[in-house]
Protein backbone atom coordinates (compact mmCIF):
# COMPACT_ATOMS: atom_id res chain seq x y z
CA UNK A 1 0.00 0.00 0.00
CA UNK A 2 1.42 3.42 -0.92
CA UNK A 3 1.89 6.12 1.69
CA UNK A 4 -0.89 8.31 0.26
CA UNK A 5 -3.29 5.38 0.26
CA UNK A 6 -2.47 4.65 3.87
CA UNK A 7 -3.23 8.25 4.81
CA UNK A 8 -6.45 8.21 2.83
CA UNK A 9 -7.45 4.96 4.52
CA UNK A 10 -6.73 6.39 7.93
CA UNK A 11 -8.71 9.55 7.20
CA UNK A 12 -11.64 7.53 5.97
CA UNK A 13 -11.17 5.20 8.90
CA UNK A 14 -11.40 8.12 11.32
CA UNK A 15 -14.58 9.22 9.59
CA UNK A 16 -16.14 5.80 9.91
CA UNK A 17 -15.07 5.36 13.49
CA UNK A 18 -16.63 8.73 14.32
CA UNK A 19 -19.82 7.74 12.60
CA UNK A 20 -19.71 4.39 14.36
CA UNK A 21 -19.42 6.03 17.77
CA UNK A 22 -22.25 8.43 16.99
CA UNK A 23 -24.52 5.66 15.84
CA UNK A 24 -23.49 2.93 18.24
CA UNK A 25 -26.55 3.10 20.46
CA UNK A 26 -28.92 2.93 17.51
CA UNK A 27 -26.79 0.37 15.71
CA UNK A 28 -26.91 -1.96 18.69
CA UNK A 29 -30.47 -2.82 17.76
CA UNK A 30 -29.55 -3.37 14.17
CA UNK A 31 -26.75 -5.84 14.63
CA UNK A 32 -28.03 -8.75 12.65
CA UNK A 33 -26.63 -12.05 11.61
CA UNK A 34 -24.89 -11.46 8.31
CA UNK A 35 -26.93 -13.88 6.37
CA UNK A 36 -25.14 -13.79 3.08
CA UNK A 37 -21.54 -13.32 3.98
CA UNK A 38 -20.36 -16.57 2.50
CA UNK A 39 -17.72 -14.56 0.69
CA UNK A 40 -16.73 -12.24 3.49
CA UNK A 41 -13.42 -13.94 4.12
CA UNK A 42 -12.05 -13.02 0.71
CA UNK A 43 -12.30 -9.34 1.52
CA UNK A 44 -9.48 -9.79 4.00
CA UNK A 45 -7.29 -10.91 1.14
CA UNK A 46 -8.04 -8.04 -1.23
CA UNK A 47 -6.07 -4.84 -1.54
CA UNK A 48 -8.27 -2.80 0.79
CA UNK A 49 -8.71 -4.79 4.00
CA UNK A 50 -8.90 -1.70 6.24
CA UNK A 51 -11.42 0.10 4.08
CA UNK A 52 -13.44 -3.06 3.68
CA UNK A 53 -13.52 -3.79 7.40
CA UNK A 54 -15.04 -0.36 8.05
CA UNK A 55 -17.18 -0.57 4.96
CA UNK A 56 -18.84 -3.73 6.26
CA UNK A 57 -20.21 -1.75 9.12
CA UNK A 58 -21.26 1.13 6.88
CA UNK A 59 -23.06 -0.97 4.27
CA UNK A 60 -24.53 -3.34 6.83
CA UNK A 61 -25.98 -0.72 9.11
CA UNK A 62 -26.50 2.49 7.16
CA UNK A 63 -28.04 1.37 3.88
CA UNK A 64 -31.70 0.43 4.29
CA UNK A 65 -31.91 -2.40 1.78
CA UNK A 66 -28.86 -4.03 3.30
CA UNK A 67 -29.60 -3.55 6.97
CA UNK A 68 -33.27 -4.56 7.16
CA UNK A 69 -33.59 -8.33 6.96
CA UNK A 70 -37.15 -8.12 5.68
CA UNK A 71 -36.74 -10.84 3.06
CA UNK A 72 -35.02 -13.07 5.58
CA UNK A 73 -37.87 -12.51 8.08
CA UNK A 74 -40.56 -13.36 5.52
CA UNK A 75 -38.70 -16.45 4.32
CA UNK A 76 -37.98 -17.82 7.80
CA UNK A 77 -41.58 -17.12 8.86
CA UNK A 78 -42.78 -18.99 5.77
CA UNK A 79 -40.53 -21.96 6.55
CA UNK A 80 -42.01 -22.07 10.04
CA UNK A 81 -41.17 -20.07 13.14
CA UNK A 82 -43.10 -19.52 16.35
CA UNK A 83 -43.23 -15.74 16.06
CA UNK A 84 -46.70 -14.23 16.10
CA UNK A 85 -48.14 -12.23 13.22
CA UNK A 86 -46.40 -8.88 12.98
CA UNK A 87 -43.29 -10.16 14.79
CA UNK A 88 -41.66 -11.94 11.85
CA UNK A 89 -38.34 -10.24 12.50
CA UNK A 90 -38.02 -12.50 15.57
CA UNK A 91 -37.58 -15.40 13.15
CA UNK A 92 -34.15 -14.07 12.19
CA UNK A 93 -31.96 -15.85 14.71
CA UNK A 94 -28.38 -16.93 14.24
CA UNK A 95 -29.44 -20.55 14.43
CA UNK A 96 -32.16 -20.20 11.77
CA UNK A 97 -29.84 -18.22 9.53
CA UNK A 98 -27.16 -20.90 9.78
CA UNK A 99 -29.63 -23.67 9.03
CA UNK A 100 -31.05 -21.97 5.94
CA UNK A 101 -27.94 -20.14 4.82
CA UNK A 102 -27.99 -21.05 1.15
CA UNK A 103 -31.72 -20.38 0.65
CA UNK A 104 -31.20 -17.01 2.37
CA UNK A 105 -28.19 -16.30 0.15
CA UNK A 106 -30.61 -16.78 -2.77
CA UNK A 107 -33.24 -14.59 -1.14
CA UNK A 108 -30.64 -11.82 -0.87
CA UNK A 109 -29.08 -12.46 -4.30
CA UNK A 110 -31.23 -10.05 -6.39
CA UNK A 111 -30.14 -7.19 -4.09
CA UNK A 112 -26.52 -8.25 -4.05
CA UNK A 113 -25.54 -10.44 -7.01
CA UNK A 114 -21.82 -11.30 -7.19
CA UNK A 115 -19.92 -10.29 -10.33
CA UNK A 116 -16.44 -9.65 -11.64
CA UNK A 117 -15.20 -6.12 -12.16
CA UNK A 118 -13.82 -5.26 -15.57
CA UNK A 119 -10.06 -5.61 -15.14
CA UNK A 120 -9.28 -3.85 -18.44
CA UNK A 121 -11.34 -0.83 -17.52
CA UNK A 122 -11.66 -0.83 -13.73
CA UNK A 123 -14.20 1.49 -12.12
CA UNK A 124 -12.68 4.75 -10.94
CA UNK A 125 -14.14 4.28 -7.51
CA UNK A 126 -12.34 4.07 -4.22
CA UNK A 127 -11.92 0.67 -2.71
CA UNK A 128 -12.43 -1.35 -5.90
CA UNK A 129 -10.11 -4.34 -6.38
CA UNK A 130 -10.64 -6.14 -9.69
CA UNK A 131 -9.08 -9.28 -8.23
CA UNK A 132 -11.94 -9.80 -5.81
CA UNK A 133 -15.50 -10.73 -6.84
CA UNK A 134 -17.77 -7.82 -6.11
CA UNK A 135 -20.49 -8.10 -3.50
CA UNK A 136 -21.51 -5.83 -0.67
CA UNK A 137 -19.80 -8.16 1.76
CA UNK A 138 -16.57 -8.62 -0.17
CA UNK A 139 -15.91 -5.00 -1.22
CA UNK A 140 -18.46 -2.85 0.60
CA UNK A 141 -17.07 0.56 -0.28
CA UNK A 142 -16.68 -0.28 -3.94
CA UNK A 143 -20.19 -1.74 -3.88
CA UNK A 144 -21.60 1.45 -2.42
CA UNK A 145 -19.68 3.58 -4.91
CA UNK A 146 -21.07 1.59 -7.83
CA UNK A 147 -24.58 1.54 -6.38
CA UNK A 148 -24.52 5.33 -6.04
CA UNK A 149 -23.12 5.74 -9.54
CA UNK A 150 -25.88 3.50 -10.95
CA UNK A 151 -28.50 5.61 -9.17
CA UNK A 152 -27.05 8.87 -10.47
CA UNK A 153 -26.89 7.60 -14.04
CA UNK A 154 -30.38 6.10 -13.89
CA UNK A 155 -31.87 9.37 -12.65
CA UNK A 156 -30.45 11.15 -15.68
CA UNK A 157 -32.10 8.57 -17.93
CA UNK A 158 -35.40 8.48 -16.04
CA UNK A 159 -37.31 10.15 -18.84
CA UNK A 160 -36.39 7.74 -21.64
CA UNK A 161 -38.88 4.95 -22.11
CA UNK A 162 -36.27 2.24 -21.87
CA UNK A 163 -34.30 0.53 -19.10
CA UNK A 164 -31.28 2.59 -18.04
CA UNK A 165 -28.94 -0.43 -18.16
CA UNK A 166 -28.79 -3.75 -19.99
CA UNK A 167 -26.49 -6.56 -21.19
CA UNK A 168 -22.87 -5.48 -20.92
CA UNK A 169 -23.47 -3.43 -17.78
CA UNK A 170 -22.64 -4.69 -14.30
CA UNK A 171 -25.24 -6.92 -12.60
CA UNK A 172 -25.60 -4.42 -9.76
CA UNK A 173 -26.62 -1.72 -12.24
CA UNK A 174 -28.99 -4.00 -14.15
CA UNK A 175 -30.66 -5.55 -11.12
CA UNK A 176 -31.35 -2.33 -9.18
CA UNK A 177 -31.69 0.24 -11.93
CA UNK A 178 -31.84 -1.54 -15.28
CA UNK A 179 -33.42 -4.20 -17.44
CA UNK A 180 -33.51 -6.83 -14.67
CA UNK A 181 -35.77 -4.95 -12.27
CA UNK A 182 -38.47 -7.54 -12.93
CA UNK A 183 -36.46 -9.63 -10.43
CA UNK A 184 -37.92 -7.23 -7.85
CA UNK A 185 -41.49 -7.23 -9.25
CA UNK A 186 -41.04 -3.76 -10.74
CA UNK A 187 -41.28 -2.21 -14.17
CA UNK A 188 -37.88 -1.86 -15.84
CA UNK A 189 -38.67 1.75 -16.83
CA UNK A 190 -41.29 4.37 -16.17
CA UNK A 191 -44.16 3.69 -18.56
CA UNK A 192 -43.63 -0.06 -19.06
CA UNK A 193 -46.97 -1.87 -19.41
CA UNK A 194 -48.04 -4.22 -16.61
CA UNK A 195 -48.40 -6.96 -19.22
CA UNK A 196 -44.73 -6.60 -20.21
CA UNK A 197 -43.60 -6.55 -16.58
CA UNK A 198 -45.53 -9.67 -15.64
CA UNK A 199 -44.38 -11.51 -18.80
CA UNK A 200 -40.77 -10.80 -17.82
CA UNK A 201 -41.42 -11.92 -14.26
CA UNK A 202 -42.99 -15.13 -15.56
CA UNK A 203 -40.02 -15.81 -17.85
CA UNK A 204 -37.68 -15.34 -14.88
CA UNK A 205 -39.89 -17.48 -12.61
CA UNK A 206 -39.94 -20.35 -15.11
CA UNK A 207 -36.14 -20.27 -15.38
CA UNK A 208 -35.74 -20.18 -11.58
CA UNK A 209 -38.26 -22.97 -11.07
CA UNK A 210 -36.33 -25.09 -13.59
CA UNK A 211 -33.07 -24.57 -11.68
CA UNK A 212 -34.82 -25.05 -8.33
CA UNK A 213 -36.37 -28.34 -9.40
CA UNK A 214 -33.27 -29.61 -11.19
CA UNK A 215 -34.82 -29.77 -14.65
CA UNK A 216 -32.82 -26.86 -16.10
CA UNK A 217 -29.08 -27.24 -16.53
CA UNK A 218 -26.88 -25.06 -14.37
CA UNK A 219 -23.89 -25.69 -16.64
CA UNK A 220 -25.39 -24.72 -20.02
CA UNK A 221 -25.17 -21.20 -21.39
CA UNK A 222 -28.44 -19.45 -20.64
CA UNK A 223 -28.63 -18.33 -24.28
CA UNK A 224 -28.72 -22.01 -25.29
CA UNK A 225 -31.52 -23.08 -22.95
CA UNK A 226 -34.16 -23.79 -25.58
CA UNK A 227 -36.01 -20.76 -26.86
CA UNK A 228 -36.27 -18.93 -23.59
CA UNK A 229 -36.62 -15.17 -24.10
CA UNK A 230 -34.20 -14.94 -21.21
CA UNK A 231 -31.47 -15.51 -23.81
CA UNK A 232 -31.77 -11.86 -24.89
CA UNK A 233 -30.87 -10.79 -21.35
CA UNK A 234 -27.79 -13.00 -21.16
CA UNK A 235 -26.35 -13.15 -24.68
CA UNK A 236 -22.78 -13.98 -23.59
CA UNK A 237 -21.16 -17.12 -22.25
CA UNK A 238 -23.00 -17.11 -18.96
CA UNK A 239 -24.46 -20.11 -17.14
CA UNK A 240 -26.73 -20.28 -14.13
CA UNK A 241 -23.59 -21.13 -12.17
CA UNK A 242 -21.95 -17.85 -13.25
CA UNK A 243 -25.11 -15.92 -12.64
CA UNK A 244 -25.72 -17.13 -9.10
CA UNK A 245 -22.27 -18.03 -7.87
CA UNK A 246 -19.53 -16.06 -9.61
CA UNK A 247 -16.61 -16.21 -7.22
CA UNK A 248 -18.62 -18.08 -4.57
CA UNK A 249 -17.75 -21.73 -4.85
CA UNK A 250 -19.49 -22.94 -1.72
CA UNK A 251 -23.06 -22.38 -2.95
CA UNK A 252 -22.56 -24.08 -6.32
CA UNK A 253 -23.70 -27.53 -5.24
CA UNK A 254 -26.95 -26.04 -3.93
CA UNK A 255 -28.02 -23.78 -6.78
CA UNK A 256 -31.54 -25.23 -6.47
CA UNK A 257 -31.88 -23.47 -3.12
CA UNK A 258 -30.29 -20.28 -4.46
CA UNK A 259 -32.79 -20.18 -7.34
CA UNK A 260 -35.71 -20.81 -4.98
CA UNK A 261 -34.47 -17.94 -2.82
CA UNK A 262 -34.38 -15.59 -5.82
CA UNK A 263 -37.89 -16.77 -6.73
CA UNK A 264 -39.16 -15.94 -3.24
CA UNK A 265 -37.50 -12.52 -3.42
CA UNK A 266 -39.61 -11.56 -6.42
CA UNK A 267 -42.78 -12.94 -4.80
CA UNK A 268 -42.11 -10.99 -1.60
CA UNK A 269 -41.25 -7.75 -3.37
CA UNK A 270 -44.60 -7.87 -5.16
CA UNK A 271 -46.27 -7.30 -1.78
CA UNK A 272 -44.33 -4.09 -1.12
CA UNK A 273 -46.29 -0.98 -2.04
CA UNK A 274 -43.17 0.60 -3.48
CA UNK A 275 -42.87 -2.25 -5.99
CA UNK A 276 -46.45 -3.05 -6.93
CA UNK A 277 -49.89 -1.85 -5.97
CA UNK A 278 -52.23 -4.66 -5.01
CA UNK A 279 -55.97 -4.34 -4.48
CA UNK A 280 -57.68 -5.76 -1.43
CA UNK A 281 -57.82 -9.51 -1.11
CA UNK A 282 -61.32 -10.81 -1.75
CA UNK A 283 -61.22 -14.11 0.12
CA UNK A 284 -61.40 -15.95 -3.21
CA UNK A 285 -59.30 -19.02 -3.98
CA UNK A 286 -56.86 -19.48 -6.82
CA UNK A 287 -59.12 -21.70 -8.89
CA UNK A 288 -58.70 -25.41 -8.27
CA UNK A 289 -55.43 -25.00 -6.35
CA UNK A 290 -57.34 -24.35 -3.13
CA UNK A 291 -54.80 -21.67 -2.14
CA UNK A 292 -56.05 -18.20 -1.26
CA UNK A 293 -55.83 -15.47 -3.89
CA UNK A 294 -53.90 -12.37 -2.81
CA UNK A 295 -55.03 -8.86 -3.70
CA UNK A 296 -54.81 -8.41 -7.46
CA UNK A 297 -51.97 -6.38 -8.97
CA UNK A 298 -53.37 -2.99 -9.97
CA UNK A 299 -50.10 -1.72 -11.40
CA UNK A 300 -46.37 -2.10 -11.05
CA UNK A 301 -44.10 0.65 -9.85
CA UNK A 302 -40.99 1.96 -11.55
CA UNK A 303 -37.93 2.99 -9.55
CA UNK A 304 -36.69 5.56 -12.08
CA UNK A 305 -38.50 8.56 -10.62
CA UNK A 306 -38.93 7.30 -7.07
CA UNK A 307 -37.25 8.79 -4.04
CA UNK A 308 -35.00 6.00 -2.74
CA UNK A 309 -35.70 7.12 0.82
CA UNK A 310 -39.47 6.78 0.60
CA UNK A 311 -39.09 3.57 -1.44
CA UNK A 312 -37.03 2.04 1.36
CA UNK A 313 -39.61 3.02 3.99
CA UNK A 314 -42.06 0.62 2.36
CA UNK A 315 -39.58 -2.25 2.83
CA UNK A 316 -39.00 -1.97 6.58
CA UNK A 317 -39.83 -4.55 9.28
CA UNK A 318 -42.58 -2.20 10.53
CA UNK A 319 -44.25 -2.13 7.12
CA UNK A 320 -43.99 -5.93 7.03
CA UNK A 321 -45.59 -6.24 10.47
CA UNK A 322 -48.53 -4.07 9.42
CA UNK A 323 -48.86 -6.16 6.28
CA UNK A 324 -48.90 -9.62 7.87
CA UNK A 325 -51.24 -8.55 10.68
CA UNK A 326 -53.87 -7.20 8.32
CA UNK A 327 -53.62 -9.05 5.04
CA UNK A 328 -54.15 -12.69 4.15
CA UNK A 329 -52.81 -14.29 2.06
CA UNK A 330 -49.74 -12.22 2.89
CA UNK A 331 -46.22 -12.25 1.50
CA UNK A 332 -45.45 -14.91 4.13
CA UNK A 333 -48.45 -17.07 3.16
CA UNK A 334 -47.67 -16.91 -0.56
CA UNK A 335 -43.97 -17.64 0.08
CA UNK A 336 -45.04 -20.66 2.14
CA UNK A 337 -47.24 -21.94 -0.67
CA UNK A 338 -44.45 -21.69 -3.25
CA UNK A 339 -42.06 -23.44 -0.84
CA UNK A 340 -44.63 -26.21 -0.42
CA UNK A 341 -45.03 -26.61 -4.19
CA UNK A 342 -41.23 -26.73 -4.54
CA UNK A 343 -40.81 -29.31 -1.77
CA UNK A 344 -43.54 -31.43 -3.38
CA UNK A 345 -41.49 -31.24 -6.60
CA UNK A 346 -44.33 -29.78 -8.64
CA UNK A 347 -43.55 -29.06 -12.27
CA UNK A 348 -43.61 -25.50 -13.60
CA UNK A 349 -46.85 -26.40 -15.40
CA UNK A 350 -48.46 -26.99 -12.02
CA UNK A 351 -46.72 -24.18 -10.13
CA UNK A 352 -47.46 -21.65 -12.86
CA UNK A 353 -51.22 -21.97 -12.23
CA UNK A 354 -50.68 -20.46 -8.79
CA UNK A 355 -48.07 -18.02 -10.14
CA UNK A 356 -50.54 -16.64 -12.69
CA UNK A 357 -53.21 -16.27 -10.02
CA UNK A 358 -50.80 -14.36 -7.75
CA UNK A 359 -49.40 -12.05 -10.42
CA UNK A 360 -51.91 -11.52 -13.21
CA UNK A 361 -52.51 -7.76 -13.32
CA UNK A 362 -56.01 -6.31 -13.49
CA UNK A 363 -55.14 -4.42 -16.68
CA UNK A 364 -52.14 -5.45 -18.77
CA UNK A 365 -51.98 -2.09 -20.55
CA UNK A 366 -51.62 0.08 -17.47
CA UNK A 367 -48.18 1.68 -17.24
CA UNK A 368 -45.64 1.51 -14.40
CA UNK A 369 -45.12 4.74 -12.51
CA UNK A 370 -43.42 5.99 -9.34
CA UNK A 371 -46.73 6.08 -7.45
CA UNK A 372 -46.77 7.96 -4.15
CA UNK A 373 -43.00 7.49 -3.92
CA UNK A 374 -42.16 10.03 -6.64
CA UNK A 375 -39.24 12.25 -5.73
CA UNK A 376 -39.69 15.95 -6.20
CA UNK A 377 -36.53 17.32 -7.77
CA UNK A 378 -35.65 19.36 -4.73
CA UNK A 379 -36.42 16.63 -2.20
CA UNK A 380 -34.57 14.07 -4.28
CA UNK A 381 -31.47 16.21 -4.35
CA UNK A 382 -31.62 16.52 -0.56
CA UNK A 383 -32.41 12.97 0.39
CA UNK A 384 -30.93 10.77 -2.30
CA UNK A 385 -27.18 10.35 -1.93
CA UNK A 386 -26.96 9.17 -5.51
CA UNK A 387 -28.07 12.57 -6.80
CA UNK A 388 -25.71 15.45 -7.33
Ligand SMILES: [Zn+2]
Pocket residue numbers: 110111183184265269
Ligand atom coordinates in the same frame (compact mmCIF):
# COMPACT_ATOMS: atom_id res chain seq x y z
ZN1 LIG B 1 -35.94 -6.67 -4.34
